[in-house]
Amino acid sequence: MNHTITIKIAAIIITLISVFMAFIKGNIYHLATEAATVTLVSLVSPFLFAMFAKFNSRTAAIFSMASGLITWIVFSIVPWSVPAQLLGFTVSFTVYFIVNQLVKNQLRAPIKLSSE
Numbered sequence: 001m002n003h004t005i006t007i008k009i010a011a012i013i014i015t016l017i018s019v020f021m022a023f024i025k026g027n028i029y030h031l032a033t034e035a036a037t038v039t040l041v042s043l044v045s046p047f048l049f050a051m052f053a054k055f056n057s058r059t060a061a062i063f064s065m066a067s068g069l070i071t072w073i074v075f076s077i078v079p080w081s082v083p084a085q086l087l088g089f090t091v092s093f094t095v096y097f098i099v100n101q102l103v104k105n106q107l108r109a110p111i112k113l114s115s116e
Contacts, residue, residue, distance in 0.1 A: 041068040041088030045096045053100070060100035068092025 025031050045068065046061035072088030080087070 037072065037085050037088075038069065040085055041072040041092055042066075044089065045092040048093075049096055049100065055100065055104050057100050057103040059103055060096045063099045064092045064096035067095040 021034065022031065025034065042065040045064050049060070049064075050056050068088045068091055071091040072084050075082075075084035075087050
């Protein structure tokens with residue numbers, strides 16, 4: 001699929017989600033809180049690793065963002081004694097670290113050449 005088509009589809013989806021959230025959350029303060037929470041649970045961990053780690057992988061960043069966001073959504077719906085934001089951030093950070101290490105170890109593994 002062409003990248004411009006993908007970007008246009010993503011923009012439409014994000015716009016629809018934003019309009020839906022604006023109708024559900026009538027208060028601008030609630031919308032601002034939700035926006036800051038989404039940033040915390042999905043973007044902070046990849047950003048911190050990108051700034052301070054020696055090795056970074058795109059795969060780890062994508063898995064980190066998705067896992068943090070999904071964890072936050074699930075634990076926002078299901079009542080839990082720990083805040084959903086804290087769980088989302090912790091899962092995002094942990095997933096980034098684990099996937100990044102797996103990718104780094106995979107790249108360091110020796111390549112077997114088949115002898116014909």
